Amino acid sequence: MAILEPLSVECTSHSEEQTWRLGARLGALLPRHAVIAIQGELGAGKTSLARGIGEGWGAEQVLRSPTFTIIQAHRRPSDNAVLYHVDLYRVTSEEELHNLGLEEILDAEEGVVVIEWPERAASLIPPEAIYVKITPLSETKRHLVFSTQDTRTWQVLLEFRKRTFGF
Ligand SMILES: Nc1ncnc2c1ncn2[C@@H]1O[C@H](COP(=O)(O)OP(=O)(O)OP(=O)(O)O)[C@@H](O)[C@H]1O
Numbered sequence: 630m631a632i633l634e635p636l637s638v639e640c641t642s643h644s645e646e647q648t649w650r651l652g653a654r655l656g657a658l659l660p661r662h663a664v665i666a667i668q669g670e671l672g673a674g675k676t677s678l679a680r681g682i683g684e685g686w687g688a689e690q691v692l693r694s695p696t697f698t699i700i701q702a703h704r705r706p707s708d709n710a711v712l713y714h715v716d717l718y719r720v721t722s723e724e725e726l727h728n729l730g731l732e733e734i735l736d737a738e739e740g741v742v743v744i745e746w747p748e749r750a751a752s753l754i755p756p757e758a759i760y761v762k763i764t765p766l767s768e769t770k771r772h773l774v775f776s777t778q779d780t781r782t783w784q785v786l787l788e789f790r791k792r793t794f795g796f
């Protein structure tokens with residue numbers, strides 16, 4: 630039963646700060662290698678969630694909206710681990726995608742990879758990824774769905790649900 634269905638946690642955020650905090654909760658639970666693919670239209674709140682993830686994970690600096698740099702690497706001082714913040718919005722060709730080196734980052738055994746606009750690299754996103762789909766409901770309300778196809782990664786989402794919603 631349900632093994633072929635993606636497992637998911639859904640919630641509504643009422644402010645940018647709340648989205649940030651959801652990200653921070655999730656970021657604090659990530660294993661050394663994890664992929665988080667954040668989907669949503671322009672201005673949905675992908676970067677807000679990514680910033681929260683970076684903070685909860687322990688990044689030294691606040692994640693920024695990348696302008697020219699498509700992949701930004703962040704370090705965690707406590708153990709020198711790396712988080713890559715990837716924004717594929719401006720990537721329009723297969724060649725450009727290939728030249729980014731994203732495949733190598735995704736294949737590595739270490740490193741957290743947070744990707745905005747993952748649709749641009751759909752074939753590269755591994756099955757153990759956590760997908761987050763953000764849908765604007767109003768000016769300040771967002772519907773968020775966290776999901777994964779992978780049973781091991783589902784444990785991370787279960788713990789996230791427990792810590793965030795208490796069940
Ligand atoms: N509940 C909410 N969660 C997140 N952002 C919100 C929320 N309510 C309002 N906002 C606003 O929506 C905007 C989200 O911007 P953000 O840069 O995070 O979006 P984005 O999805 O990364 O956009 P882009 O596709 O341009 O990268 C911000 O201006 C933020 O203040």
Ligand SMILES: [Mg+2]
Nearest residue numbers: 675676694745
């Ligand atoms: Mg963004």
